[in-house]
Amino acid sequence: MTEADEKRVIGEVVDASVLGGINVKLSLTNPENIRTGFPVIAEGKKYDFYCVVADVFNPPVDVVDSLATSDLGKLSIPAVSPGLQKGYFGNVFYSKVLLEPIQLIDKENGAMTDVETIPPYFTKVRLATTTDVKAIYQPTKTSMAIGNLRGMPEFEIPIDFDKLTQKAFALLGRTSAGKSFLNKIICNFILKTGVASVLLFDMHNEYGTYSATDNSRGLKFYFPEKIEWLTLNPEKNKEAAPFFIDPRSITPEDLILAITDLTTRMQDAIWTINGRRGRNDLLTAIRTTQPGSVATIPDSTLQGLQARIARIDRLQFLRPKPKSAKEDSFTMMLRKIREGKSIVLDFGRYGRESMVYLFVANIISRRLHEIYTDRGEDLPRLVIFLEEAHKFLAPEVAELTIFSILAREMRKFNLVVSIIDQRPSKIDDEVMSQLGNRMILSLKDPKDLSAALAGIPKAKVWTNIAQSIPLRTALIVGDAVRVPTVIEVLDYAKIDAILKAAPARRMTSEQIKKVAKDAERIVQSIG
Numbered sequence: 001m002t003e004a005d006e007k008r009v010i011g012e013v014v015d016a017s018v019l020g021g022i023n024v025k026l027s028l029t030n031p032e033n034i035r036t037g038f039p040v041i042a043e044g045k046k047y048d049f050y051c052v053v054a055d056v057f058n059p060p061v062d063v064v065d066s067l068a069t070s071d072l073g074k075l076s077i078p079a080v081s082p083g084l085q086k087g088y089f090g091n092v093f094y095s096k097v098l099l100e101p102i103q104l105i106d107k108e109n110g111a112m113t114d115v116e117t118i119p120p121y122f123t124k125v126r127l128a129t130t131t132d133v134k135a136i137y138q139p140t141k142t143s144m145a146i147g148n149l150r151g152m153p154e155f156e157i158p159i160d161f162d163k164l165t166q167k168a169f170a171l172l173g174r175t176s177a178g179k180s181f182l183n184k185i186i187c188n189f190i191l192k193t194g195v196a197s198v199l200l201f202d203m204h205n206e207y208g209t210y211s212a213t214d215n216s217r218g219l220k221f222y223f224p225e226k227i228e229w230l231t232l233n234p235e236k237n238k239e240a241a242p243f244f245i246d247p248r249s250i251t252p253e254d255l256i257l258a259i260t261d262l263t264t265r266m267q268d269a270i271w272t273i274n275g276r277r278g279r280n281d282l283l284t285a286i287r288t289t290q291p292g293s294v295a296t297i298p299d300s301t302l303q304g305l306q307a308r309i310a311r312i313d314r315l316q317f318l319r320p321k322p323k324s325a326k327e328d329s330f331t332m333m334l335r336k337i338r339e340g341k342s343i344v345l346d347f348g349r350y351g352r353e354s355m356v357y358l359f360v361a362n363i364i365s366r367r368l369h370e371i372y373t374d375r376g377e378d379l380p381r382l383v384i385f386l387e388e389a390h391k392f393l394a395p396e397v398a399e400l401t402i403f404s405i406l407a408r409e410m411r412k413f414n415l416v417v418s419i420i421d422q423r424p425s426k427i428d429d430e431v432m433s434q435l436g437n438r439m440i441l442s443l444k445d446p447k448d449l450s451a452a453l454a455g456i457p458k459a460k461v462w463t464n465i466a467q468s469i470p471l472r473t474a475l476i477v478g479d480a481v482r483v484p485t486v487i488e489v490l491d492y493a494k495i496d497a498i499l500k501a502a503p504a505r506r507m508t509s510e511q512i513k514k515v516a517k518d519a520e521r522i523v524q525s526i527g
Contacts, residue, residue: 006126008126008127008129009027009125010024010026010027010028010034010097010125010126010127011024011025011026011027011028011097011124011125012024012025012027012121012122012123012124012125013042013119013120013121013122013123013125014096014121016118016119017118018115018116018117018118021054021098021099021100021101021461022042022049022051022098022099022101022118022119022125023097023098024042024096024097024098024099024125025094025096026095026096026097028095031056031058031095031097034053034056034097035053035056035150035151036053036054036055036056036464036465036469037052037053037149037150037465037469037473037475037486038053038127038149038150038151038152039051039052039127039132039133039152039155040052040053040099040125040126040127040128041125041126041127041128041129041132042099042119042123042124042125043119043123043124043125043126044119044120044123045120046106046107047104047105047106047107047117048104048105048107048132049099049103049104049105049115049119049123050102050103050104050132050136050483051100051101051102051125052099052100052102052465052484052485052486053097053099054097054099054100054461055097055098055464056095056096056097056098057095057096057098058095059095059096061092061093063092064093099125100458100461100465101115101118102115102136102483102484103136103482103483104116104117105135105136110135112135112136128155130154130155133149133155133157136482136483137157137158137482137485138482139158140158140160142160142161142162142163142193142195143158143160143161143193144158144159144161144189144193145157145158145490146159146182146185146186146189146487146489146490147474147488147490148487148488149485149486149487149488150469150473150486150487150488151488153488157476157481157485157487158481159189159480159481160479160481161189161190161193161195161196161480162193162195163436163478163479163480164186164190164195164436164437164478164480165190165195165196165381165383165416166416166436167416167434167435167436167437168407168408168416168418168419168431168434168435169416169418169419169435169436169437169438169439169478169480170389170418170419170420170421170424170432170435170437170439170452171186171418171420171421171439171441172419172420172421172422172424172438172439172440172441172443172448172452173422173440173441173442173443173474174441174442174443174444174445174448175422177422177441177442177443177471177472178441178442178471178472178473178474178489179422179441180206181489182439182441182474183385183418183420184206184207184216184218184219184492185489185490185492185495186418187207187219187385188219188222188223188495188499190383191219191222191223191226191227191342192498192499195381196380196381196382196383196416197226197337197340197341197342197343197380197381198342198343198382198383198384198385199337199343199345199364199368199382199383199384199385200219200342200343200344200345200385201345201347201357201360201361201364201386201387202344202345202346202347202351203347203351203352203357203387204347204351205237205346205347205348205351206218207219207220207344208220208229208237208239208240208344208346209221209229209239216492216493217495217496218344219342219344220344222495222499223342226340226341226342227341227342227343227344228241228333228336228341228342228343228344229241229344229346230242230243230329230333230343230344230345230346231346231348232317232345232346232347232356232360233317233346233347233348233349233350234348235348236348236349237346237348240344240346241332242317242329243317243329243333243345244317244319244321244328244329245318245319245329245330245360245364246318246319246320246321246328246330247281247282247283247284247318247319247320248281248320249330249363249367250281250282250283250312250363251274251282251363251366252271252274252282253362253366253400253401254359254362254363255270255282255309255312255359256270256400257359257362257392257397257400257401258312258355258356258358258359258362259308259309259311259312259355260355261308262305262308263301263304265297265298265301266301266304266305266308268296269294269297269301269302269305270286270305272294272297273285273286273289273294273297276294283309283312283313283318286305286306286309287306287309287313289302289306291303311355312359315350315356315359330364330367333364334368334371337368337379337380338380340380345360345364347360354388354391357388357391358391361386361392362400362401362402362403365384365401365402365403365406365417366402368382368415369402369405369406369415372413372414372415378414379414380414381414381415381416382415382416383416383417383418384406384415384416384417384418385420386403386417386418386419386420387420387421388420388421389403389419389420389421389427390421390423390424390427392404393407393419393427393428393431394426394427394428395428395429398428398431403417403431404428407419407431407434407435408430408431408434419435422448423448424443424448424451424452425445425447425448425450425451427451429451429454432451432454432455433454433455435478436478436479436480437476437477437478437479437480437481438452438453438456438475438476438477438478439475439476440452440453440466440474440476440477441471441472441473441474441489442469442471442473443466443467444467449463449466449467450463453466453477456477456484462475462477462484465486469486472488472489473486473487473489474486474487474489
């Protein structure tokens with residue numbers, strides 16, 4: 001151990017097991033200088049043990065029980081005031097840390113292996129250095145740092161975005177934990193590395209040119225040539241191109257998923273009407289069905305169904321393709337995806353309507369699934385980001401949506417889903433088991449923590465770490481990072497320098513007028 005490393009020593013090993021972890025008696029006078037998630041090295045004789053701090057605690061001491069609440073008693077013992085008293089047995093009062101060993105590093109050749117042994121008694125334990133961290137987290141051509149090791153800003157952690165986007169992955173965390181900022185960072189870095197395109201259902205106008213919430217820069221600002229900005233509400237958003245959905249593309253599953261208060265009889269009626277609708281689209285068929293015309297559908301059921309369908313009928317973006325148009329909106333979207341572009345779909349005034357989100361996201365994703373699986377062409381890798389994922393992937397509705405199939409089967413077809421959610425306990429277990437990577441922010445509900453970490457080796461250890469992390473801090477588990485890691489998420493305000501952004505590129509008034517005029521022309525041609 002070098003002199004510099006000696007200065008970083010925090011204690012010595014006093015107890016260890018492969019399954020239970022490594023107990024260290026701290027030489028530090030103040031345990032507040034150590035936090036869970038910190039990286040440390042236990043310097044064994046043959047191996048360096050790369051570990052993270054799983055717990056910090058004060059072990060029971062009889063004399064402490066006797067002296068607690070007695071000011072006079074504490075003053076009589078030098079170990080309490082002014083400092084720590086040492087003897088043959090070290091500090092009379094001390095703290096301990098429990099370490100979770102992550103990797104073994106061979107001292108001779110630097111080879112890294114899984115942990116299958118323990119360090120000897122009295123092995124010195126020190127804080128990790130930049131050299132240690134770089135040896136573990138080796139960057140690739142498609143990696144970028146989305147944050148730093150917790151409490152250590154000098155240790156940036158690279159994430160391999162090619163590996164991240166090969167399989168379904170998840171961003172999980174309670175409300176206000178920082179999911180939106182982390183998601184914007186991930187989307188920007190996917191586009192920066194060029195490993196995939198993205199499809200975002202932008203309910204709150206966060207991902208276009210500027211965020212409507214905090215005016216931070218969106219994907220369209222940083223990658224204007226890579227982003228196709230579409231909107232369901234062209235009257236409000238004049239910068240984005242109008243997007244319409246042809247009513248003929250609507251299926252029974254779309255309606256049953258979106259309209260959550262349908263009775264079982266109403267759901268059966270939808271399937272019955274769908275089977276006999278002929279050339280009509282499903283909405284028209286339901287609307288025009290007369291009471292008594294279908295023996296198996298009671299009049300009260302039909303009337304209730306028609307009243308609920310009216311919620312869908314009022315959506316102004318439901319319009320058939322005019323005969324004069326060369327392509328409908330979905331065909332245009334698919335053409336842009338073939339060209340390697342990413343899609344941001346702005347919901348405009350529909351952004352607060354959960355029904356609209358469920359309806360639109362399922363229709364578009366289902367059609368993409370059909371295209372990606374039915375055609376022999378080699379389509380670009382596309383990541384669909386799904387917020388409020390439990391509304392699509394709860395066990396009782398998962399079979400109605402395309403997203404459970406996307407999570408389970410679509411890696412080979414280059415169509416990947418990213419799950420963003422605050423209630424992972426409500427997501428189907430089979431879907432959770434298919435995730436290649438998980439980014440877990442603050443979760444307090446034990447059921448959510450258990451679901452977020454289900455299937456991960458030593459889940460109990462990581463649960464203890466995850467439940468104590470603060471906001472905008474994440475535990476990353478999966479093959480996109482070398483070992484499970486707790487990071488402080490990058491401040492989004494710093495992304496300018498990383499992406500080497502040009503000066504602000506707000507559209508000029510003339511450009512806005514031109515886009516608005518084009519949008520108005522398209523709307524009129526369809527209306």
